[in-house]
Amino acid sequence: MLQARLHELVPGGAHTYARGADQYPEGMAPVLARGKGATVWDVDGNSYVEYGMGLRSVTLGHAYxxxxxxxxxxxxxxxxxxxxxxxxxxxxxxxxxxxxxxxxxxxxxxxxxxxxxxxxxxxxxxxxxxxxxxxxxxxxxxxxxxxxxxxxxxxxxxxxxxxxxxxxxxxxxxxxxxxxxxxxxxxxxxxxxxxxxxxxxxxxxxxxxxxxxxxxxxxxxxxxxxxxxxxxxxxxxxxxxxxxxxxxxxxxxxxxxxxxxxxxxxxxxxxxxxxxxxxxxxxxxxxxxxxxxxxxxxxxxxxxxGDPVGVMERSGIALADGVNSAATDLGIAGHVSVIGRPSCLIFTTKDHEGNPSQAFRTLFLQELLRRGVLGQSFVISAAHTAADVQHTVDAAADALSMYRKALDAGGVTGFLTGRPVAPALRRYAAPRRLDSGHSSQPAG
Missing domain, CATH: 3.40.640.10 (Type I PLP-dependent aspartate aminotransferase-like (Major domain))
Incomplete structure (x- = not known):
C-alpha cells in the first residue's frame, strides 16, 4: 500500500503534518494522483470534490x-x-x-x-x-x-x-x-x-x-x-x-x-x-x-x-446555507455547523452532550469521503462550481443522517471505523501512533 510505503520512507507519512494520514479516518486517507479545478483523483481513480485546496494555497483551482x-x-x-x-x-x-x-x-x-x-x-x-x-x-x-x-x-x-x-x-x-x-x-x-x-x-x-x-x-x-x-x-x-x-x-x-x-x-x-x-x-x-x-x-x-474573492464568497454562502439547512432539518444544528468567512469555511462537530468531539468529526469526515468529498474543512476556491457545491450539500446531508444516528446512540461506536483523528501539533504520536497493530492505509 502506498500510504504504508510513505510511512517507511517519510516521517509521519507526509511532508506536512496537516496532510498526514492521522488527520483523516483510518484506512481512508487517499494518496492523490492529480487535480483539475476543484476535483482530485486518487491513485485508484476515485474522484473527490476537494476542500482546503492545498492548505488554502489554491484559490483559482488546480491546474488553472x-x-x-x-x-x-x-x-x-x-x-x-x-x-x-x-x-x-x-x-x-x-x-x-x-x-x-x-x-x-x-x-x-x-x-x-x-x-x-x-x-x-x-x-x-x-x-x-x-x-x-x-x-x-x-x-x-x-x-x-x-x-x-x-x-x-x-x-x-x-x-x-x-x-x-x-x-x-x-x-x-x-x-x-x-x-x-x-x-x-x-x-x-x-x-x-x-x-x-x-x-x-x-x-x-x-x-x-x-x-x-x-x-x-x-x-x-x-x-x-x-x-x-x-x-x-x-x-x-x-x-x-x-x-x-x-x-x-x-x-x-x-x-x-x-x-x-x-x-x-x-x-x-x-x-x-x-x-x-x-x-x-x-x-x-x-x-x-x-x-x-x-x-x-x-x-x-x-x-x-476577474473577481475570484467574490466567486468564493458567493459559493461559500451557498455551501454553508445548504449544509446548515440539512443539519437543521435533522434537528442537529447544535451539533454540526458550518461557520466562518464564506471564502474560508470550517465545520464544527459536537457529541451527544454538546462538547467538541474529534470522534464525531472523524465520523463526519468518514461519511463525506464515502460520498466523494475530501477535506478537513469547507475552504472553497473560485473553481468550485454550483454542481460541486450541490454535490457537497447532498453528500453532507447523507453524512449528517449517519451523524444523527450516532448522536441518538450516544456515541460513534458501531458507526466509526478505526480511531478518531488527532490534532496535527501534539506532543506524542498517540492516539494515532502506528505500530504492527495499527496501519493507516488508503484503498490504493
Missing part, C-alpha cells in the same frame, strides 16, 4: 490554465540564475501595486521564511528581543514559534522565553504586555482576521496606536487573508497598515512563493543603502526562482481581470 500557461512559457527560458532577472522586478512591481502600504518586497518560498525574517528585522531595528504574538494557531515552523506549541522537543527554552502572547480582540491584554515589558517588545505579530474572527471595531486601530506609542514594529501575517480576503490582503479590507506584512499560500495558486513586504526604512536594513549593521533578511537560493514568479504574475492578472 492561465497559470499553467505562464509557467510553461517560463520553463523554456530557465528557472534559476546567478543574477536577478527582469521577471523579479516585474513581480515586485505587481506585488507593490497590490499592497500600497508597502514600499519594498523580498520573495521567498515558505511563509515561515517571511515571518521569521520579519521577527529578525524587528529585533534588529528596535534593539529589543521580546515578540508579542496573538493567540492564534500558527505563524512559523521555526524555533521561535514552534517552541510555544506542544511539539517543542529539541527547542531550547531560552528561545521561547522571549515570546509573549495576547488575546485577539483584547487590546487590554496587549496593553498589559507593554506595561509589564516597557521598552522591550520588538514586534507585535498577528493575523488581522481569521476564518472565525473579524476584528472588533477599533481593535486593529488600537494595536496600531499602541505599536506607534511604544516604538514597536507591527507585523501582519497575511498568509491566509492574502488573496482570500482580497488581493491586497486584510490590511486592504480593514484599512490598517502594518510596518511589515508576510505573504504566501495563494500568491502562486499552489506554486511555492512567499513574500516579506514593508516600509522602506525597515526593509533597507537588509540592503546596501544602510550605514547600520546589516540584517540577514532573506537570502534563499530558490526565492527568486522564475517559475513561481511567473505563476504569481498570472495570479495577479486573474485577480485584476
Amino acid at each position: 490554465e492561465p497559470v499553467v500557461d505562464a509557467v510553461r512559457e517560463q520553463l523554456a527560458n530557465g528557472l534559476s540564475f546567478s543574477r536577478p532577472t527582469e521577471l523579479e522586478l516585474a513581480a515586485a512591481e505587481d506585488f507593490l501595486r497590490l499592497v500600497p502600504g508597502a514600499d519594498m518586497v523580498k520573495f521567498a518560498k515558505n511563509g515561515s521564511d517571511a515571518t521569521t525574517a520579519a521577527v529578525r528585522l524587528a529585533r534588529a531595528a528596535t534593539g529589543r528581543e521580546l515578540i508579542a504574538i496573538c493567540d492564534q494557531p500558527f505563524y512559523s515552523v521555526d524555533d521561535w514559534f514552534i517552541g510555544t506549541t506542544p511539539m517543542d522537543a529539541g527547542i531550547p527554552q531560552s528561545t521561547t522565553e522571549r515570546i509573549r502572547r495576547f488575546g485577539y480582540n483584547d487590546p487590554d491584554s496587549l496593553r498589559t504586555l507593554f506595561t509589564e515589558h516597557s521598552g522591550r517588545i520588538a514586534a507585535v505579530v498577528l493575523e488581522a482576521a481569521t476564518a472565525l474572527a473579524e476584528p472588533a471595531p477599533g481593535f486593529l486601530e488600537g494595536v496600531r496606536e499602541l505599536c506607534d506609542k511604544h516604538g514597536t514594529v507591527l507585523v501582519f501575517d497575511e498568509m491566509i487573508t492574502g488573496f482570500r480576503w482580497s488581493a491586497g490582503g486584510a490590511q486592504q479590507v480593514y484599512g490598517v497598515t502594518p510596518d511589515l506584512s508576510c505573504w504566501g499560500k495563494a500568491m502562486g495558486n499552489g506554486f511555492p512563493i512567499s513574500a516579506l513586504a514593508g516600509k522602506r526604512e525597515l526593509m533597507e536594513l537588509g540592503g546596501l543603502r544602510t550605514g547600520e549593521p546589516r540584517v540577514f533578511l532573506l537570502s534563499t537560493t530558490h526565492g527568486p526562482e522564475s517559475v513561481s514568479l511567473a505563476a504569481f504574475r498570472a495570479v495577479v492578472e486573474a485577480y485584476s481581470n
